[in-house]
Amino acid sequence: MKSGFRLKRYGFTKSDRILKHSGYSSLSQLGKTVRDQFFIIVFANGNNQRSRLGITVSKRVGNAVMRNRLKRVVREFFRLNRDLIKGHWDFNVIAKKDAADLTHHQAFLALMQLFGKMARKIDNGR
Numbered sequence: 382m383k384s385g386f387r388l389k390r391y392g393f394t395k396s397d398r399i400l401k402h403s404g405y406s407s408l409s410q411l412g413k414t415v416r417d418q419f420f421i422i423v424f425a426n427g428n429n430q431r432s433r434l435g436i437t438v439s440k441r442v443g444n445a446v447m448r449n450r451l452k453r454v455v456r457e458f459f460r461l462n463r464d465l466i467k468g469h470w471d472f473n474v475i476a477k478k479d480a481a482d483l484t485h486h487q488a489f490l491a492l493m494q495l496f497g498k499m500a501r502k503i504d505n506g507r
Contacts, residue, residue: 393460399435399471408435408473415498419480419491422499427471434459435473443481451476454485458492465496466503 399405412425427433436455438448455474474492483491 391460393456396429397431397433397459397463399433399473404433404471405435405437405473408471412471412473413502415495415502417491417495419477419483419488420495421475421477422495423473423475424470424499424503427469429469429471432463432466432468432470432472435471436476437473438476438480441478442476447481448476451480451488454483454488455492458489462493462496466500468503470503 399408408423408425412423415422415424434456436452438451440448442448442451455476459472459474480488480491
């Protein structure tokens with residue numbers, strides 16, 4: 382395709398993920414949080430060239446099928462909406478037990494509200 386425009390890349394590669402335990406632990410120590418009934422987002426300024434995502438879903442949320450579905454929904458949301466937050470940030474999205482009952486659309490709405498709340502917190506410098 383050699384037209385005059387470039388398509389935006391929406392991939393989710395290994396460099397978009399927080400992979401090591403040290404990344405999660407430093408994020409939990411240094412990060413700020415926003416929360417609602419379904420999710421907690423811990424975020425901190427990242428040291429990488431791009432924003433990275435970590436997802437935590439404990440066994441209390443549900444069985445493996447439910448946990449994996451929630452992780453797929455969170456990854457999909459991040460992949461499509463990563464440009465809402467300016468700069469390079471590390472995020473850990475923690476699913477609460479009530480998140481298991483959410484539909485795909487409801488989870489997207491809850492995450493959209495939380496990312497908006499987080500963007501306001503970042504802009505205010507709190």
